[in-house]
Amino acid sequence: MGMKYVDEYRDAELARSVSREIEKVSAGRSFKFMEVCGGHTHTIYKHGIEDVLPPNIDLVHGPGCPVCVLPMGRVDDAITIARMDDVIFTTFGDMMRVPGSHGSLLDAKADGADVRFVYSPLDALKLARQNPDRKVVFFAIGFETTAPSTAVTLLRAQAEGIKNFSVFCNHVTIIPAMKAILDSPDLRLDGFVGPGHVSMVIGMRPYTFVAREHHKPVVIAGFEPLDIIQSVYMIVKQISEGRAEIENQYARVVRPEGNVKALEAMAKTMELRPFFEWRGLGFITHSALSLRPEFAEWDAELHYHVPGLRVADPKACQCGEVLKGVIKPWECKVFGTACTPETPIGTCMVSPEGACAAYFNYGRFSMASERTRLHVLP
Incomplete structure (x- = not known):
């Protein structure tokens, strides 16, 4: 599909014709x-x-x-650092409302942090440069998509010798999570829609184990509906041709080798x-x-004494099953x-990328019909 404009990626008629092809090729399985x-997830909903x-x-x-997979204990650690006297604690917007075991960063801010x-x-x-008498901590979260910018910032802090800046590092990597899901007994998957932004950085090669060891296809995808x-x-x-390969649908952005400079900085x-x-x-x-x-001088985990406890999720919350794909949000x-x-x-309800928030914001009507379809039809 040679498409130049964003509207073409949202063409309903084209979407329906591709869908009919899917139906043909999948032959009722x-x-x-x-x-x-x-x-x-956001686009889908x-x-x-x-x-x-x-x-x-x-x-x-x-x-x-990335906001969703951070365990509660790490959120508590962040809040502990944020409450320290001479600290300016910096974070991405959607981390502000993530609940720890005693409130969120937003609550800490309301209490004077x-x-x-x-x-x-x-x-x-930049805040660290402007406030030399304060300690500025950056709450680094995200997959390989956001890790390069943290890396570049650390290299700059080192080059400029800025000592009142540190990073509370919570970057996670996508491949081991996919491994864990493939090894988990309660989920049967036939293939993966591979992440577009992460693949911009890591390229295609890291996914080969999914095809080689698990015989499942991965197709790296862009973010438009089509x-x-x-x-x-x-x-x-x-699947219909009996293949399991790593393919790149998002070739307009993702290179097979990824972003070499970003990987070097990391x-x-x-x-x-x-x-x-x-x-x-x-x-x-x-x-x-x-x-x-x-980079120990810039490592907040070494500078601040944090509880570092393992905190169980609230009993009622089934985020875990949602993150593993075992249940749908509305279940x-x-x-x-x-x-x-x-x-x-x-x-999962906090970040607009969380499945529950996406479903809540876009899916209530289709959710009701889904429930009827599931419970009423024989």
Whole structure:
């Protein structure tokens, strides 16, 4: 499809014709595909893609929202740092409302903590330059998409010798999470819609294990409705031809080798943690990044004494199952009642990329019809 303009990626007639092709090629077999990326989940709900796809294709929402996978203990650690006297604590906007075990960063701010939201870690570094008598901490979260900007900021802090700046590093990596999902017994997946932004950085090679060891196709997809529908077609076509390969639907942005400069900056500043806890997925080995020893001066984890406790999710919250794709958001007991974007119990309701928030914001009507379809029809 040679498309130049964004409207072409939203062409309803084209979407329907691709959907008819999917129906033909999938020949009535039922398939479950997981989109690993929160940005995809958002597009799927916003544009009602599940209603366009044939009913035998089920899209399952994975752990692709970085705000959502952070365990409560790490949120508590962040709040502890934010409450310290001489600290200016900086964070991305959607981390502000994430509930810890005693309130959120927003609550800490209301209680007098100096918490500020920034658009990038470079903004946080600028605050450190402007406030030499204060300590500025940046709450680094996100997959390989946001890690390069943290890396570049650390290299700049080092080059300029800015010592009142540090990073509380919570970057996570997508591949080990996919491994954990593929190894988890309670989910049967037939293929993956691969994450577009992460792949811009890491390229295509890291996904080969999915095809090689698990014999499942991965198609890296863009973020427009037709990108996702075309990717589903490509996955179904692979299965019908007995193939399991890594394909790139998003070739207009993703290069097979990824972004070499970004990867170099990450390698200079960060290393893999032996293990890291993910909300809903538990501890996953080598699934997150910490700062290298040579960046110890900028490592908030070494500077501040934080509780570092493992905190269980609230009993009522089923974020974990949602993140693993075991249940759909509206199957959670508290969805839309006790848990809403205004009063989130779990993280999936906080970020616009979280499956629950996306479903809540866009899906209420289709959700009602889905419920009827499931419970009323024989």
